[in-house]
Amino acid sequence: MPEKKKLAIIVHSGTLDRIYCAFILGSTATAMDMETHLYFTFWGLNMLVKGGLEKAGLPATYKHMEEQLKKKLGEMKYPTPYELLKRMKASGLLKIYACSPTMKMFGVKKEDLIPEVDEIAGAAAFLDLASDADITLLV
Numbered sequence: 001m002p003e004k005k006k007l008a009i010i011v012h013s014g015t016l017d018r019i020y021c022a023f024i025l026g027s028t029a030t031a032m033d034m035e036t037h038l039y040f041t042f043w044g045l046n047m048l049v050k051g052g053l054e055k056a057g058l059p060a061t062y063k064h065m066e067e068q069l070k071k072k073l074g075e076m077k078y079p080t081p082y083e084l085l086k087r088m089k090a091s092g093l094l095k096i097y098a099c100s101p102t103m104k105m106f107g108v109k110k111e112d113l114i115p116e117v118d119e120i121a122g123a124a125a126f127l128d129l130a131s132d133a134d135i136t137l138l139v
Contacts, residue, residue, distance in 0.1 A: 004093075006035045008130035010138045011044035016056040016066070016081070019047055022139040023084040029135075030091040037133070039126045041099035044139075045106065048098050048113050053082040082114075089116050097121045 007029040011022045022038065029036045046052045058066040079087065088094040095118045103109070103120065110120060119125075130136050 004033060004035045006037070006133040006135075008037045008039070008126075008133035008136045010126075010130075010136075011038055011040045011047070012042045012138065014043040014046040014052065014056060015059045016069070017058055017062065018139050019044075019053070019056050019081045020084075022137075023081055023088070025137065025139070026094065027084050027088050030088050030093040034093065034134075036088065036094045037097065037126075037129060038094065039097045039099065039121070039130075041102045041123075045099055045102045045108065047081070048096070048117055049108060050112060050114055053080070053085065053114075056081060085116060095119070097126055099123070099126075 007026070009022050009026060011019070013019070022044075026036050026038055040048050047056060057063065058069065085094075085096075089096075096116055098108075098113055098117050098120045100120045100122045
């Protein structure tokens with residue numbers, strides 16, 4: 001049986017537009033039966049802190065469009081970022097990594113993280129995993 005294709009995404013931003021981008025790509029990959037790995041670092045790590053995904057907003061440049069975007073997504077019955085994350089996890093194909101140096105830098109402890117996080121890892125551990133990915137992205 002051939003190995004599953006693998007997607008590795010480095011999530012370095014905690015803005016709503018980039019989180020949706022990473023999660024749409026990730027959820028599409030899991031729907032396509034791809035092994036999917038999300039590594040959250042720098043401001044992306046804040047999305048793994050309990051309540052972080054619910055607080056995500058647009059960057060300053062697009063802040064004036066945030067309420068309109070959220071309203072439109074609601075009208076479309078589009079899943080929230082946390083709902084997308086839970087759907088990806090339910091597929092059994094997603095692994096979530098929290099960057100250990102970023103956790104130390106921001107004073108985040110393991111108990112602060114959402115339960116969906118699989119591992120706390122440094123860059124070397126994630127790069128080792130990503131080195132044989134079919135697709136690697138930075139969002």
